[in-house]
Amino acid sequence: MHLRKMWPRYLLWFAQEHVDFRHAEMQSLLSMFNIPIRYVEKPCEVKPYWVVEVPSEECVRKLASRSVLLKNCIELWSRAKTEAQLHQNLKRAMQNSTHQWITSEGSENGVCDQDICPSGLIDACRPVDKSFKVEVETFCKHFSMKEKVEKIEKFDYLSLDGPVKLKNPATVLSYIEFYGLDPNNVPEQPEDLFFGRWVADGQRDLIQQHSLKKRTFIGNTSMDPALALLAANQAQVRDGDIVLDPFVGSGSLLVAAAHFGAYVYGTDIDYLMLHARTRPTRVGQKVRKKEESIRANMQQYGVGARFLDVLVSDSSRPLWRPGWHVDAVITDPPYGIREPTERVGIEKEDYTLLAEHLARHVPAKVEYALPQLYRDLLGAAARRLPPGRRLVAWYPLLRAEYNPDRLPSHPCLELVANSEQVLSRLTARRLLTYEKIREPDGDVAADGGVHNFREKYFNSGEETRRARKERRAAELAAYLTQTHNQTADVT
Template identity: 30%
Template sequence: MRTPYLFVFAQAHESFRIPEILSIAELNCFTITFPTSPGEVRSSSSPFVVLELEEEQHARLLARRCILIKAVYEFYAQGSTYEEVHEANRRNRHLWSRYIEDTSFKFIVSAYNHTIAQSRQRQVIESFSYMDFMGKIDMKNPEIVLGCFEEYPSRSGTTRAKHEGDGGFLRVWFGRLIEEGSARPLVGKFDVKKRVYYGNTSMEAEISLLMANQSLASPGKVIYDPFMGTGSMAYTTAYFGAQVFGSDIDGRQMRGKGDQPGIIRAASQYGVSSRILGLCTFDVTHNPWRCGELFDAIITDPPYGVRAGAKRLGRKKCRPNLPPSTLTSVRDPDQPYIPPTKPYELAELARDLVLLGRYLLKPRGRLVFFLPTVTDEYQEVDIKTMLCDGMEVVANSLQDFGSWGRRLVTIRKTTSEQYPAPTFDVPPPVPEQSPTGNEEAVAHVPAHQDFRRKYFEGFKKASDAESDK
């Protein structure tokens, strides 16, 4: 029989919450049941959600690994009024009656989007007096902690008194604390500002931890980052036990200054340098991989041209057909050869990344990467246009910046068929029919195409651009 648990999430990254807990549940081989009763399905903006699990240990595993979980409670009651909460709590007496006689306890009353006065906190606690707990009150080391949470509507952008609107909550939640989230302190541990080596494109700690969870990083896994940069994702995935290999077209970002590569120095700071398998400099479109199915996951943040543009080997313009005598090299033989590069358009890069993932990933391996999109132009079909046979979308979470946002896309390899190495020479042929069956999507231009140009133009609509001429 499944037991309901109340999850209290951090007030950030709403669309990342459910994909993260589903990923950690998959990693630990158990399932989560979502409530289907009317009124129980909550808005994605709410930090409270009730989910059903088979064992209490499953709740503890989620609390210890999920970055966005603040705490997990055994769920006792909820309601839009305290009368509803007390009525439901009395019906669930069998859940808490065993703590009545001789159990020390602590009672906390808190609110979301509001601050409750201490006098009313006492009133709320006294309203649960019918539970008749006979154990002592212990504020420092209680045997159980009972939590009551009031959820208020958002009042962002308004000015009001500290306790204004007290009692005007949307819903009340009540339960017994199972475990506080112990993974959130990792955000401070991996803070970029405290890192010995980082760059202007280093991923913030919280996001890199979420990406590591989406990749199912764990001991025994081998994970690859094809756009390694300064290694933000390598440290978090290695911390969770995975072995990491990285590459980049520009080795200077990985090396930094000094005798020891910057990534290795930063990895040593976190005690994971032994889990960095190697760092290589090459273009992913001219990669050295001679066999596939090498990695359990690919995790990366591809450059999309705002702070650093994506490059691939090649020349922007073809050389004219000149006589061989005019093509004599004037390069100093003592200097290293630096091959020419050309821009790598984001839509083409994303499409190639999926093909590379299908080749290099083991069956059921995951490809986790960020994709920037223009908010007004984005459509669900944008993600489907980059898919290929044998790959499916697992999660698509948005980090919203207003006019644009970046989507953390998780794609899983669903096939055990071995595919040849992709060549990346020409774009894949346009299908006669879109993956959704909508013929209009054949000519669809995804919102992430030409993202760099749109970004620096201020995301002007076509009509606005015409009026500026």
């Protein structure tokens, strides 16, 4: 064996949802906090854990303070492929007098069944005044409480002198058994085992706290809380930032950004939505309540002081003065399916508005084609963002037509993350994260992409719930009419 100088080693354990967003979120947070990282082994896209080395415990606490996909972080004491080997590693670690990990030579990816942690990690948890408990977690297999207790008792050789305390102990030790990813073919023995000291939990609780079921004001397309928080992390929202959503809707993305300390505001062309006067979307609700509003949502979550305002505005006709900047743009533009894609305009040629009609004139609207919408969005972000800051936007497409080279682009913006959320068998949307790399030079044009989602959606056989309901009602009416006519003919 040889000694290898290492940073502290940690197990990052993730929730097994939105898997395609995991790497993008972690890279955004690592970049935002300027945390270097070493991967003990290359992260597997589908397995729920990473084994990493970072300079200090403070680093993993920072990651946990923001990540919504991270369940918890564990200071790794032992990892093995069998239970017997895991216990053998821990017993040898108690005798390891060095302050470094000991790793067998020739081990693949720098990790094997005989990685031995420094004894100081274990000794730090032994004082008689330090209470502790041991938790057992399994992935893809269930154990009874009796079986878990039997597993815990096998760690009695650690000789921890403090009292056992099940609620709020000073030290939590975690034992994890991983049984693969196929619940229909669970092996008899675990594929991987881990043991160590719990360090921090991720921000999974925020998903329930921000649940749309409890939110004061929601709309037809209100963003799922987990995805809204992910977008805020992708945008690297910091305390004191100013964040804009140019297609604000019911303000779900503003809620997430404000939670992380941003001052937020938004614009939208839909006057009724901004004033909470659209048709209610909750089952059984007939009319909007008087207190429903984006401001009420912000106050509900204790971030009312972070809410600047929302304005009725056409995104294709920017209202901001030159030289005005924001720290991040986070948005979910309408796709033309459940919400229309509209801009101010008129299809008549040589139309002139008389002066006497101007005071009461309500501008007409025309279709806002998605390629043009994204050209305007990227162009505005290139002008409004400082270098190094980010635009995060959702982009819809048909899954079969996805081509990364045909996504919206701008010479001043670099696409740094691209994650997919599958919506159906045919459709998906991708969370695109752009970072500004330079200031616009002259009349620089954006490319809005070539995926004409709305037209192709309706031609693809994909059917909305309302359209399906209307079709079935029409079929039933036709059937009843036909039956009535047949009965009348017989009579």
